[in-house]
Amino acid sequence: MKRRIALYGAAAALALMPLAASAERGEDGHLNIIYWQAPSIMNPYLSGGTKDVEASSLVLEPLARYNESGELVPWLVDEIPTVENGGVSEDLMSITWTISEGILWADGTPVTSADLAFTAEYCMHPEGGCAQGARYQDVESVEIVDDRTVTVHFSVAKPVPYGPFVTAQAPILQAAQFADCLGARAPECTEANFNPIGTGPFVVTDFRPNDVIQLEANPNYRDPMLPHFATVTLKGGGDAASAGRAVMETGEMDYAWNLQLAPDVIQTMAQGGQGVPVSAFGTLVERIEVNMTDPSPDLPPEIRSTREAPHPILSDIRVRQALSMAIDRELLVEIGYGQAGRPTCNLVPAPPIFASEANDACLVQDLDGARALLEEAGWTVGGDGIRVNADGDRLVLDYQTSTNAVRQDFQALIQQWWREIGIEANLRNINSSVFFGGDPGSPDTFQKFYADVEMYANNFPGTDPEQYLGAYRCGMEPRPSNQWQGENINRFCDPEYDALHLELAQTADIEERGRIGRALNDILMQNFVIIPLVDRGRVSAHANSLGGVLLNTWDSELWNAADWYRVEG
Amino acid sequence: MFNYTMRRLLLAIPTLLFIALVIFLLLELSPGDPMADMPLTIPPEIREQMRLALGLGEPWYTRFFKWLYLFSVVEPSHVLASITGLENLAIDGQRIISFQTRSPVGDIIAQRLPQTLWVVGLSYLFGILVSLPIGIYSAYRQYSWFDQAGTFVSMVGFSLPTFFTGPLLILIFSIWLGWFPIIYDTTLVVDSWYDFALQMRQMAMPVFVLTLYNAAQITRFMRASMLDNLTQDCVRTARAKGLTERVVVLVHVLRNSMIPVITVIALGIPQIFTGAIITEQIFRVNGLGQLLITAIYATDIPMVLTLSVVFAILIVVFNLIADLLYAVFDPRIRYD
Numbered sequence: 006m007k008r009r010i011a012l013y014g015a016a017a018a019l020a021l022m023p024l025a026a027s028a029e030r031g032e033d034g035h036l037n038i039i040y041w042q043a044p045s046i047m048n049p050y051l052s053g054g055t056k057d058v059e060a061s062s063l064v065l066e067p068l069a070r071y072n073e074s075g076e077l078v079p080w081l082v083d084e085i086p087t088v089e090n091g092g093v094s095e096d097l098m099s100i101t102w103t104i105s106e107g108i109l110w111a112d113g114t115p116v117t118s119a120d121l122a123f124t125a126e127y128c129m130h131p132e133g134g135c136a137q138g139a140r141y142q143d144v145e146s147v148e149i150v151d152d153r154t155v156t157v158h159f160s161v162a163k164p165v166p167y168g169p170f171v172t173a174q175a176p177i178l179q180a181a182q183f184a185d186c187l188g189a190r191a192p193e194c195t196e197a198n199f200n201p202i203g204t205g206p207f208v209v210t211d212f213r214p215n216d217v218i219q220l221e222a223n224p225n226y227r228d229p230m231l232p233h234f235a236t237v238t239l240k241g242g243g244d245a246a247s248a249g250r251a252v253m254e255t256g257e258m259d260y261a262w263n264l265q266l267a268p269d270v271i272q273t274m275a276q277g278g279q280g281v282p283v284s285a286f287g288t289l290v291e292r293i294e295v296n297m298t299d300p301s302p303d304l305p306p307e308i309r310s311t312r313e314a315p316h317p318i319l320s321d322i323r324v325r326q327a328l329s330m331a332i333d334r335e336l337l338v339e340i341g342y343g344q345a346g347r348p349t350c351n352l353v354p355a356p357p358i359f360a361s362e363a364n365d366a367c368l369v370q371d372l373d374g375a376r377a378l379l380e381e382a383g384w385t386v387g388g389d390g391i392r393v394n395a396d397g398d399r400l401v402l403d404y405q406t407s408t409n410a411v412r413q414d415f416q417a418l419i420q421q422w423w424r425e426i427g428i429e430a431n432l433r434n435i436n437s438s439v440f441f442g443g444d445p446g447s448p449d450t451f452q453k454f455y456a457d458v459e460m461y462a463n464n465f466p467g468t469d470p471e472q473y474l475g476a477y478r479c480g481m482e483p484r485p486s487n488q489w490q491g492e493n494i495n496r497f498c499d500p501e502y503d504a505l506h507l508e509l510a511q512t513a514d515i516e517e518r519g520r521i522g523r524a525l526n527d528i529l530m531q532n533f534v535i536i537p538l539v540d541r542g543r544v545s546a547h548a549n550s551l552g553g554v555l556l557n558t559w560d561s562e563l564w565n566a567a568d569w570y571r572v573e574g
Numbered sequence: 575m576f577n578y579t580m581r582r583l584l585l586a587i588p589t590l591l592f593i594a595l596v597i598f599l600l601l602e603l604s605p606g607d608p609m610a611d612m613p614l615t616i617p618p619e620i621r622e623q624m625r626l627a628l629g630l631g632e633p634w635y636t637r638f639f640k641w642l643y644l645f646s647v648v649e650p651s652h653v654l655a656s657i658t659g660l661e662n663l664a665i666d667g668q669r670i671i672s673f674q675t676r677s678p679v680g681d682i683i684a685q686r687l688p689q690t691l692w693v694v695g696l697s698y699l700f701g702i703l704v705s706l707p708i709g710i711y712s713a714y715r716q717y718s719w720f721d722q723a724g725t726f727v728s729m730v731g732f733s734l735p736t737f738f739t740g741p742l743l744i745l746i747f748s749i750w751l752g753w754f755p756i757i758y759d760t761t762l763v764v765d766s767w768y769d770f771a772l773q774m775r776q777m778a779m780p781v782f783v784l785t786l787y788n789a790a791q792i793t794r795f796m797r798a799s800m801l802d803n804l805t806q807d808c809v810r811t812a813r814a815k816g817l818t819e820r821v822v823v824l825v826h827v828l829r830n831s832m833i834p835v836i837t838v839i840a841l842g843i844p845q846i847f848t849g850a851i852i853t854e855q856i857f858r859v860n861g862l863g864q865l866l867i868t869a870i871y872a873t874d875i876p877m878v879l880t881l882s883v884v885f886a887i888l889i890v891v892f893n894l895i896a897d898l899l900y901a902v903f904d905p906r907i908r909y910d
Contacts, residue, residue: 046674440610465615
């Protein structure tokens with residue numbers, strides 16, 4: 006195989022002799038990437054894990070994806086279908102994609118519309134357990150128009166029809182390779198799941214699950230000059246700190262993914278001089294969720310933390326607002342995230358068209374204002390500095406989050422601020438595989454929310470928050486009758502909000518969508534049911550000798566690995 | 575002896591079944607979910623479908639017996655097939671599938687075994703080679719400066735955890751001095767002296783960390799056992815007969831002292847296979863220890879269950895071997 010690559014390289018070199026000698030496939034040798042979470046599988050449809058989606062993005066590609074500024078760019082097509090160019094039907098019920106001419110799979114066969122139809126069938130198979138099912142939601146059928154054209158028909162009007170075949174989460178699979186892997190047979194196709202044939206810049210030569218992946222340049226990649234690197238090693242495992250060290254201090258590795266480390270640790274590493282940290286922001290917001298329902302253990306299990314039992318303290322908006330006003334978000338960012346964070350007052354911090362500016366007052370801490378609000382709500386300072394109401398109930402809240410050093414620092418700081426305004430917070434942290442595990446039998450999941458407030462981070466895929474904002478509609482809350490599955494963690498319910506969201510679902514015009522999206526965000530923010538803290542960015546690091554890195558939080562970090570090159574010197 | 579061995583082996587079967595059941599139930603009852611690692615952006619109904627696709631919809635006893643069948647019949651047939659090279663020995667159809675990788679658990683374990691055997695096995699071997707002479711000489715010259723130094727080193731080995739010594743070595747030898755790589759390259763194929771040197775360099779730090787730990791334990795055992803025997807009447811008799819010190823110590827004392835030490839060494843061998851969870855993680859050796867810990871984090875029940883039961887089998891078997899060795903080295907012990 007290596008010899009074949011060498012021959013291709015030689016052939017390419019001969020063909021391009023008159024041109025610049027510096028532009029040929031594989032001229033930059035070997036690239037070392039480190040992911041401290043090791044990829045387990047190369048098929049994003051069978052694993053939603055970020056590490057797996059990103060590793061597979063070196064091989065598998067979508068028709069269109071988001072670039073580093075969150076704009077949708079054509080990838081395997083010539084243009085993005087829109088209503089204007091006729092690619093999306095007027096009634097928003099269908100979208101027509103045409104694959105660019107001459108796109109080949111790594112094995113040399115052409116990419117056809119049958120592959121697209123197959124990919125949709127693969128993910129939509131009821132027994133397959135497809136992790137990316139949400140991207141294919143409401144797809145009624147995928148109609149093959151001709152060899153390179155398909156029309157995706159939706160069962161409802163889709164103002165944003167860029168779900169199927171868009172972003173690294175929903176790439177195209179080769180029908181020939183996965184033909185026998187539908188539904189329940191998906192896990193049996195180990196060979197295909199580890200070595201998928203793709204259109205991307207690299208092909209897998211050796212896949213060792215949860216350890217290391219070796220790849221080489223795809224001989225049939227559409228641009229004959231790319232990729233610059235001939236071979237790639239993607240090593241997995243270990244911890245973020247030593248991954249950062251391997252790039253910035255010892256220079257063993259060229260690229261380290263997602264360094265979730267304290268800002269001062271990253272600063273110290275950067276002094277090693279071998280590499281630099283890079284950061285970018287997406288939509289991930291660290292927030293405190295307020296429970297609108299009563300989590301008291303005295304209530305029977307079918308009522309506890311459900312809408313039948315409103316929260317005795319937090320149902321009062323003044324208390325919720327005081328909780329938010331007491332927080333110094335600047336300080337939280339400084340301590341917890343450094344260059345990888347910025348204070349935010351919004352649930353939807355980006356893209357710009359959806360980012361509201363109406364709530365920015367929260368950026369300034371206002372302890373006196375918070376105290377005044379609590380007084381007004383009837384909570385007066387008791388003997389030990391903790392407020393009590395007329396009935397003598399103390400203002401005590403249970404505050405839970407997952408186990409994580411930064412989150413425990415945040416808990417301690419916020420506990421202190423709340424204490425200054427007369428609120429006592431009982432802190433609790435839960436192992437993240439339990440907290441985020443969603444086991445209906447466990448009392449400690451974030452969905453069950455057997456606490457008054459809880460803290461975690463969440464974001465939405467892509468650039469459109471419709472589905473994300475839709476989670477806060479009435480009836481979407483986790484409750485016993487749906488096995489505690491649901492995304493309306495706060496149990497928020499406002500018919501006005503639901504009506505506005507319905508309007509969003511029927512609007513295609515982007516300006517109008519922006520306006521409605523911001524209004525929905527503002528309803529949630531001005532009700533203080535969600536207290537946003539930090540807009541969390543992504544920090545990765547690359548060696549000084551690696552060029553072309555454009556950190557992308559909207560898609561895979563390795564989205565443009567074909568363009569990465571070796572910097573001389 | 576044969577009867578005894580057979581009896582022990584037969585008794586091991588219910589023990590292992592019980593162990594497997596207990597591990598399964600522990601995993602079943604413990605909180606945690608294979609979907610916990612997935613981003614929150616995946617909606618709950620899709621998570622539910624993914625759970626069903628992993629077979630989690632079936633009742634626990636069905637899953638346990640399915641696993642038991644696959645583990646005791648299907649997987650051994652694949653092991654046999656790959657050892658003998660006869661493909662048709664392997665039973666077709668479903669195998670034990672890992673939740674994380676959707677691939678057969680057996681294949682991943684086979685892929686990981688060499689790393690662990692190399693690094694952990696070598697460190698165990700070095701540990702024994704270093705600790706026996708130190709233990710013998712420390713006991714012979716009790717309270718000498720050599721004994722004091724040996725005691726100090728083994729106390730350091732005992733009390734400094736590998737999660738401290740590992741990063742310390744990385745800091746000194748990789749970052750300050752730049753001698754050894756931080757990242758262990760599991761794909762390295764040794765087919766030249768140059769590659770061999772690379773392999774030695776990347777193994778140096780993890781092997782050293784584990785050797786220190788292993789040697790610390792065995793040295794103390796060896797020393798204690800020698801001290802017991804040095805004061806025996808037979809030793810005085812041997813000296814009185816005019817035997818040289820060399821013969822007295824290395825033949826009369828050492829042979830008797832080795833009996834408990836060999837048992838300890840045999841009982842420690844399963845550790846080689848279970849891997850060194852922390853050290854493997856620190857140096858990214860990615861052997862069986864790292865496999866187990868990542869599987870636990872990801873609630874990969876089939877992987878954790880299979881690995882744990884394999885370890886249980888090894889422990890039961892090496893217990894038996896230790897008992898048999900005891901009889902071989904000590905003629906006073908008879909099992910019939």
